[in-house]
Amino acid sequence: MTFGDTTVMKATSIAKNYLESLVEELKISEARYEQVEGRYNSLGDWLNRDASRIREYEPSVYVQGSFGLGTVIKPLHADADYDIDVVCELKHLNKAQLSQATLKEMVGDEVESYRRAHAMSKPLREGRRCWTLYYSDGAQFHMDVVPALPNGRDVQLLLESRGLDASRAGTVIAITDNERLDYPQITEDWPRSNPKGYVAWFKGRMRVQLELRKRALAEAVNASVEEIPDYKVRTPLQSSIMILKRHRDIMYVKDEINCCPISIIITTLAAHAYQGEAEIADALLSILIGMEDHIQRDANGRAVIANPSDPLENFADKWAEFPEREDAFYEWLDQARRDFTEAAGLGDRHSIAATLSEHIGEEMAKRASDRAATKPSGMLRAATSAAAGTASAPSFGSTARTPTKPKGFA
Incomplete structure (x- = not known):
């Protein structure tokens, strides 16, 4: 050829x-898939519990990256970690109300309380755009939690003004980046992403x-x-x-x-x-x-x-x-x-x-x-x-895991 x-x-x-x-x-194995899904659900439950300080903003937790696309593979080494990327989108907040730094801190505080409540020994780590939870050595994965806000309307208007395809703009999110100069300021100019739109x-x-x-x-x-x-x-x-x-x-x-x-x-x-x-x-x-x-x-x-x-x-x-x-x-x-x-x-x-x-x-x-x-x-x-019960490569999809009272995830 x-x-x-x-x-x-x-x-x-x-x-x-x-x-x-x-x-x-x-x-990945069915057991690994179920393990990851359990942790993902557990975090979403915690962020939406009655005592959560961000519950009123309707935190919506969903997976992105290879798990969301169904293209995850085993790591090269049997003892290596899986990298699980999730979004925590606060549906009832917008960019005019707070800075990236404030959003990052709000979500980070609740993720830290989750870590302590579940007796996770490894400390929470702040990344450029996320908070990273490290599970026990036996779990063999860590979870990167990206704080986000809805940003669909703004991006839709921007794309339409330039004559570009805005058909998937409705699910765009604004995300945080602690290396930006305007990170501590309230501004309309946030980094953005669209994991749901990409999966679609x-x-x-x-x-x-x-x-x-x-x-x-x-x-x-x-x-x-x-x-x-x-x-x-x-x-x-x-x-x-x-x-x-x-x-x-x-x-x-x-x-x-x-x-x-x-x-x-x-x-x-x-x-x-x-x-x-x-x-x-x-x-x-x-x-x-x-x-x-x-x-x-x-x-x-x-x-x-x-x-x-x-x-x-x-x-x-x-x-x-x-x-x-x-x-x-x-x-x-x-x-x-x-x-x-x-x-x-x-x-x-x-x-x-x-x-x-x-x-x-x-x-x-x-x-x-x-x-x-x-x-x-x-x-x-x-x-x-x-x-026969053998799971295929997981594809969590882009459906948000937001519980209702008191039933848990839909």
């Missing part, structure tokens, strides 16, 4: 089965395959499609991103100059390039071919990878300041193309494992090979394994 061509090479059936097995090895866009890129898999699982467990939550299935887009992230992690495991391609860029370009393929191997090869086509250039030739949920944000804005990061992205993309193209053309799992071992990890490559030897392939396997 020549990467300038528009035709994507078809993978062998053995390679397809191997990549499906690789994703099964990369996904991302799911839209895989809507057909998401619904097909939910329908297949519903039939397998004799349930209605409406009863199947999104996190119970995993699409070829999500699976491809998981594989690419693992490849990236291995390639930059010794990154000393902070040039490792960031996940949001890989995820955004992959979602743009995805063409609805029904199998992981086909999706992966198609994505590797098409990712580069979705990097735009401004009038000065600088790279632009616009946030689909906020077109004024450029995910590649640091590339102009740090050109080594742009170089690193293209080096990684070229390497991934070579590695997975070679593997896709092979006809036995041992050769595939040997080819990919250096690029996804020797142990991971072997486990995927062993799994491929015993598992059927295709959508039916995903449906039947889920029906």
Whole structure:
């Protein structure tokens, strides 16, 4: 296959089965998912308890990042932490009422009280934009809590005034940044983000395959499609991103100059390039071919990878300041193309494992090979394994977890 061509090479059936097995090895366990969800729910309950000093502002807690997108993977090392990103959005406050510093302090005080009430030994750490809770060593994860306020109306007006797409602006949030000069001041100019809008866009890129898999699982467990939550299935887009992230992690495991391609860029370009393929191997090869086509250039030739949920944000804005990061992205993309193209053309799992071992990890490559030897392939396997109780890579979605009195989370 020549990467300038528009035709994507078809993978062998053995390679397809191997990549499906690789994703099964990369996904987190059902027990881990339930553990994270329990902590996430627990924090939301605490912030909305009767004694909470921010309860009157209707704190809404929801997950963002790879857990929200269903693309989380196991860390490279078995004892490494999972990074859980959540938003704490105070629905009944606005930027005219307080500074970023005040909001950060309000949320931080309540998160600290949660830490003490749950006898968490590690101290709360303040980051640039978040508060970080460290759970016990056995839990093996930490949670970054980002304080936020609603900011949809302001951003919608801004985007419309510039003739830009404002269809997802309603869920934009204002967030804090303690490195800004105006951090202690009351101002309308806050940093912003739109995790809910991004999740909605991302799911839209895989809507057909998401619904097909939910329908297949519903039939397998004799349930209605409406009863199947999104996190119970995993699409070829999500699976491809998981594989690419693992490849990236291995390639930059010794990154000393902070040039490792960031996940949001890989995820955004992959979602743009995805063409609805029904199998992981086909999706992966198609994505590797098409990712580069979705990097735009401004009038000065600088790279632009616009946030689909906020077109004024450029995910590649640091590339102009740090050109080594742009170089690193293209080096990684070229390497991934070579590695997975070679593997896709092979006809036995041992050769595939040997080819990919250096690029996804020797142990991971072997486990995927062993799994491929015993598992059927295709959508039916995903449906039947889920029906048997094996959780897919979690996708918490963007629905806020806000309890009513006194029932807890809806």
